[in-house]
Amino acid sequence: MTLPDGIVRRAFDGRERLATSGEPVYGEPTDGQWRVWDAGRSKLGAMLELGMDVPLSGGESVLYLGAASGTTVSHVADFAGPTYAVEFAPRPVRDLVSVAADRSNLFPLLKDARQPETYAHVVESNLDAIIQDVATRGQATVAARNATFLDEDGVLLAAIKARSEDVTADPEAVYDRVLDELEETYEILETRSLEPYHDDHLGVVARKQ
Template sequence: MSRTDIRNHPKFENVYISGPLENAKMYTKNLTPGQNVYGEKLVEYKGIEFREWDPYRSKLAALISENPITNFLSPDAKFLYLGAGSGTTISHLSDIAENGLIYGVEFAERSIRQLIQNTSNRKNIIPILGDARFPESYAKSIYTGIDCIYQDVAQPNQAHIAIANSNYYLKKEGMAIVALKSQSIDSVSKPEKVYKNEKEILEAGGYKLVESINIHKYAANHLILIIKRNIT
């Protein structure tokens, strides 16, 4: 374990940084001290243990590194995480939402087994073996309203999945963060064309685009959309 100077992120509560803001290293405070989840570095500062959060390994970290205007994180929020994988990003969200709850939906049995193994000590993660294309199929496992949906599924119909889940679970004023991977939607067309089409589907589905953030610097062919219900 090494030492470094760590301070609060100027905008996102429970996110921490070291170094100059424009080129900062990011961290979350470890909810389960002494344990790392996927080999990430543990760093101690003033008696607190932090987990390094690498934007090249986590699209949520990449999004925060790109300084979005919208603040979508809160320590008390209830999240629905679609495409939870084996626990990399969801474990950092668990550090951030220390008083909240995260339902993690994943359809690959191998990944969900690893997710359970990697995060069993984290009481605010509820792993769900489910298919994000069919939100009603996991309704029995989700027993609170959702403040924020985070979606990172490598699927062709990403906008439709976001709409279906948001219609089903998202609170009226809630937000959805949708990581679009153009290659999974259409590997032939130019990413810009794919993104435009997905945005149009979301708008036609009753959602407005709050922000659109390109994270190509960290993850090739990925754009992150922040959307809300269009209720005006």
């Protein structure tokens, strides 16, 4: 797998790890301009670490859904172009605003990803990618509603959280149901369990239909 421009593998503490160039955010190890992208704290980082074929080359325009305090989206902003970061909880958005202070291409939005009409006036259209990491039921619905922002061949990179959909159901059954719903809007290109980095999570790479 070829990594997007702006993401490298470097030796930290005697082993090779993913890294991006930017100001540190969450106490991650650094080496000069490079900072470790901790796959154990990032679903997208786990997708990359596990060798999933993520169709990004660097410089893409991105809508990030479920940005929380900015752990993963800070790495995304290090290698991407304009990056719109949606988070509905006020407390983590305060941290996200601090992260954005060091990244002129990162735009925090205190919004609910289930209601894209509330930020449609801010987010540009024809984006290259949606990155989704939301802890809510209806994750396929969220991805479908936000597809309106994507270019005709834009991609979705999603971490499906089985326990957020149904805490009592078998995760594999949950994944099947979510993927069936996603296929109404997206062509599924690749899926993979994110273990051992994240239990009961499925990484999904898809392209807009």
